[in-house]
Amino acid sequence: MSAIVSLRNVVKTYTRGKQTVEVLHNLSLEIAQGDFVALMGPSGSGKTTLLNLIGGLDRPTSGEVSVAGERIDSLSSGQLAKWRARNVGFVFQFYNLMPMLTAERNVELPLLLTNLSGAQRRQNVQAALTVVGLADRAKHKPAELSGGQAQRVAIARALVADPTLLVCDEPTGDLDRATADDILHLLQMLNRDHGKTIVMVTHDPKAAEFASHQLHLDKGQLVEGDVKAAA
Secondary structure (H helix, E strand, O other): OOEEEEEEEEEEEEEEOOEEEEEEEEEEEEEEOOOEEEEEOOOOOOHHHHHHHHOOOOOOOEEEEEEOOEEHHHOOHHHHHHHHHHHEEEEEOOOOOOOOOOHHHHHHHHHHHOOOOHHHHHHHHHHHHHHOOOHHHOOOOHHHOOHHHHHHHHHHHHHOOOOOEEEEEOOOOOOOHHHHHHHHHHHHHHHHHHOOEEEEEOOOHHHHOOOOEEEEEEOOEEEEEOOOOOO
16 A cells, blocks of 8 residues: 655754754654554654644644645645645544534535535535434534534544545543444544545554554654554
8 A cells, every 4th residue: 555644754843932842853654545543652742743744734844744645844834724625634632613503514614615516515514424423413503412423523524525634633532431432433434434544643542442553652753553664
């Protein structure tokens, strides 16, 4: 399988006052198309920073980041925003749904950046809600949904534009074990049956077991795991 994510010699630093903190240290790795990777490590290890680089939410200080055949570290801000809209679906721990909008309107939001007609948008929204098993909750607002249902709506929103890559930051961190397992089974199904490449940050070893591979970071470096480091 070809690599859909490739990082080479990536360094990421932040400046805090007069101090420069290096979060990622010369990190290289590849993730194959169609893989489901759990990104693990202690707090402060650089997991979320790495996820944000892969999803195009942040840029490396130096090094190369290629995703879906594009050198995203060299894109302008406008180009990067368009690239994200085409290629990446984001799933967050706290759902990030708009409370005044129904489930279907929340799912539709990414499509408002496209040239699809209203009818095409509605068709895509219905399909995405059906995939996550919530077609019957389309008219419900977030306050009328359980935590698990809200996260399914968030996953449908991430899927609705048919992205190349799903980027999940602690997607089960706010859920009880049984509900978390339901969400993880859904992610497995999206990976297995719909061919979605998934990169998931998690602190939970049980959640990580649902992934095909685990990648471990510590102090900004890849320390172990079964996802290959780039040569």
